[in-house]
Amino acid sequence: MNALSFIDHSRSLTKWIPATPITLTGSEKPKDLDDVFWGIKRGTQHREQSKPSQTGSELEGALRTSSSSFKVLVSRVSMHLGLPWLEKLFSQIDSLLDIEEWDERDPVPAQETARTFIRMLLILKVSRKPGLGVSNSGNLVAAWTSGPNRLTVECLPDDKVRWIVSRAIGDEIERAAGSGRIDRLRDVLQPYDPAVWFEYAE
Amino acid sequence: MSSNPTTQRFGSSMPSNYLDDSDGVVRFVPWGKLRKDEDDNVLGALPAAFALRDEEEYLSVTWCEYFAGTKDEKTRCAIEAIRNSDLKVGSKARFALGNVGEIRQRVEGRQNGRKLRIIHEPEPDNPAHAAIRHWPRDDDELLDLLAQAEWSDILTADEADTLPVSDCQKSDRS
Numbered sequence: 578m579n580a581l582s583f584i585d586h587s588r589s590l591t592k593w594i595p596a597t598p599i600t601l602t603g604s605e606k607p608k609d610l611d612d613v614f615w616g617i618k619r620g621t622q623h624r625e626q627s628k629p630s631q632t633g634s635e636l637e638g639a640l641r642t643s644s645s646s647f648k649v650l651v652s653r654v655s656m657h658l659g660l661p662w663l664e665k666l667f668s669q670i671d672s673l674l675d676i677e678e679w680d681e682r683d684p685v686p687a688q689e690t691a692r693t694f695i696r697m698l699l700i701l702k703v704s705r706k707p708g709l710g711v712s713n714s715g716n717l718v719a720a721w722t723s724g725p726n727r728l729t730v731e732c733l734p735d736d737k738v739r740w741i742v743s744r745a746i747g748d749e750i751e752r753a754a755g756s757g758r759i760d761r762l763r764d765v766l767q768p769y770d771p772a773v774w775f776e777y778a779e
Numbered sequence: 780m781s782s783n784p785t786t787q788r789f790g791s792s793m794p795s796n797y798l799d800d801s802d803g804v805v806r807f808v809p810w811g812k813l814r815k816d817e818d819d820n821v822l823g824a825l826p827a828a829f830a831l832r833d834e835e836e837y838l839s840v841t842w843c844e845y846f847a848g849t850k851d852e853k854t855r856c857a858i859e860a861i862r863n864s865d866l867k868v869g870s871k872a873r874f875a876l877g878n879v880g881e882i883r884q885r886v887e888g889r890q891n892g893r894k895l896r897i898i899h900e901p902e903p904d905n906p907a908h909a910a911i912r913h914w915p916r917d918d919d920e921l922l923d924l925l926a927q928a929e930w931s932d933i934l935t936a937d938e939a940d941t942l943p944v945s946d947c948q949k950s951d952r953s
Contacts, residue, residue: 677870710825714833720825752924
């Protein structure tokens with residue numbers, strides 16, 4: 578039984594047997610993110626599209642496949658995230674892709690958006706985890722919120738993101754939006770002191 | 780209130796029923812479009828909740844003043860209209876309450892902001908449906924601002940169920 582089958586048949590992390598050992602540091606950055614995602618080819622993943630003509634069972638199947646793919650991707654970097662975060666991500670994706678809550682007008686998230694999302698988390702090295710949503714295009718949306726300070730990042734294919742910032746600076750709220758690559762994101766956010774989102778308050 | 784010149788649509792001359800600035804509208808926000816923390820606690824709506832899909836020409840809302848009654852009764856009727864529509868309303872979905880005038884002021888006040896046309900356009904599955912036309916595309920900052928401000932009043936299903944029930948009769952304006 579391969580890792581995908583384990584995840585597909587077991588929604589409980591306690592029953593999931595990872596393909597690689599898990600360490601609990603969650604703080605090491607992989608030397609090369611491409612090495613982490615070996616075997617996952619860019620642009621070749623069939624996009625799971627939910628179509629208006631899809632039956633309920635077809636949509637449910639597509640959502641389950643998307644969830645399984647996400648979990649396989651996450652499992653490849655489990656040694657960099659740590660078990661608590663792994664559990665949280667699995668729970669979040671299960672919740673997001675729940676057939677009972679899924680808006681049938683949205684395309685089912687493809688592996689490419691999940692890839693960008695996970696790579697973004699590894700590059701940013703955040704301590705505080707984001708909330709998870711989805712855009713009208715079926716892209717994963719990461720959201721960090723600390724009072725009036727909001728950061729929203731839509732994860733597009735090929736390591737690209739669209740971001741929106743709302744940052745309280747003194748008595749003012751500064752707002753900005755932009756797009757670019759994930760390896761530039763922290764630099765772009767630096768003027769807004771991203772620790773307000775990425776670190777837990779002391 | 781029908782307060783505008785006749786417009787030609789599909790060969791007929793039906794007057795457009797424009798919403799007043801004092802009117803309320805409800806926007807359906809599914810679970811995936813809600814702003815959440817890492818533990819899935821809901822904090823509001825994502826900007827995406829108010830974004831147009833590629834194939835959409837207008838933003839869909841439900842018009843509260845289509846119905847007669849008190850403010851809360853009208854809001855409840857609008858929510859029930861959404862629940863009875865073809866939309867799949869999950870138990871964790873929310874309903875964002877907005878005021879037409881405030882939304883208009885925010886959107887039209889943007890640099891290069893177009894004048895919105897907010898019109899009652901009944902649909903087969905929702906007689907209280909209204910269309911917000913000239914809704915901006917690709918203004919992420921604006922959508923985030925609306926989510927924080929003009930559309931920040933969000934009801935859960937349980938909160939909606941505490942609103943008073945009426946027979947949802949049509950108002951004189953509908």
